[in-house]
Amino acid sequence: MNIDDKPDILLARRSLLNNCQSFRIHPISDVFDPKQNYVGLVSYSTGDIYIKQSDWILKNIPQRRRRQRPGIYLHGRLYYFIYRHWQVRDAVFIGGGFSYLNGIWNFISRTLNAMNDSGRLIKFEETVLQLLIDTLYIDHYWLAMPPDHRIDCKSLAKMERNKTYISCAHPSNVNVNRKLHGTVKELNGKSPRIVVIECIGFDRDFYIHSTAVLNNRSLLYSGKHVEFDITETDQGWKADNVTAVWP
Known part of the structure; x- marks a missing residue:
């Protein structure tokens, strides 16, 4: 994967994210609003990135039965919303989880990042995901793309990176097929x-x-x-x- 400022090469080689030849923000994702909180999932097998508003997940996706702590388990509920079944207990998910909480992107998920003892994505994966978020997501660039359009890593590295949210999305910027x-x-x-x-x-x-x-x-x-x-x-x-x- 040819990404500028790539972290330690040993960490990069460890990552299953290298299996992804291209990426997209999946069409079921919610549009970004910096005043909201979001929960996210990236599949290393497809390169699809899913981002949904946290409150929507809480209100619409019931928690897993026998779950002892109500009102949490957001990444597990997001997994259920996407795949229509609960994650198999003790199984390692080939992907990762992240979130946006109170204005900060976090790359920790005890539910989805079980392959890492800390529950945190390795630095290489954080860097790639943050690049995708900054370049495609927070400025609504993904909405202008056809829903099935995928962007390869070399093209992504060459795109202008936007680290600051600018404004709400305008309908005229949405691709006609989306x-x-x-x-x-x-x-x-x-x-x-x-x-x-x-x-x-x-x-x-x-x-x-x-x-x-x-x-x-x-x-x-x-x-x-x-x-x-x-x-x-x-x-x-x-x-x-x-x-x-x-x-």
């Missing part, structure tokens, strides 16, 4: 009843017309998790082709 994920909410006190989709990290909510809902009109009630396209109209940006997604 679907977004959000939560339906009702605007209180509005008559007639107005329903929108809240998509964290964007500078606005997206209006839903009932004709845009494809599979279930009950999606128009608050709290539903949906996938949708965005379309620009004379009245502004609206959600289109709205469908329910798990959970």
Whole structure:
């Protein structure tokens, strides 16, 4: 892997991250907002990086049965959301976990980083992930890419690195083939009843017309998790082709 400022070569050779020829921020990831907290997972077998808002995981993914400490185990719940089954106990996950908490990226996960006694990713893996986050994620560059587009390591190393979050994502910068994920909410006190989709990290909510809902009109009630396209109209940006997604 040709990354500038690569840490100790022995650590780099130890890492299974070297198996990845390319990377992408997976399309189910949430858009970055520095005021929120996030939990992340990277698969060393695919190079896919998943990042979801922590509060969303807590509210929507139930904890594992017989878990003694409620309200935690975020990386385990993220694993369950992605793979639809709980991680096998005592099995080593071929990947890593990280998080964004109170404005700081942390590369520690007792649940997913079990191959390291400290629960922390090795320095080489931290460096690569931070480079990906700085270059693709926090400035929303990944949203402008087609959802299946992958970036190889040499191309990544040559890209301009942005270490500072700039602004909320704007819908005009989203690739036309990309679907977004959000939560339906009702605007209180509005008559007639107005329903929108809240998509964290964007500078606005997206209006839903009932004709845009494809599979279930009950999606128009608050709290539903949906996938949708965005379309620009004379009245502004609206959600289109709205469908329910798990959970």
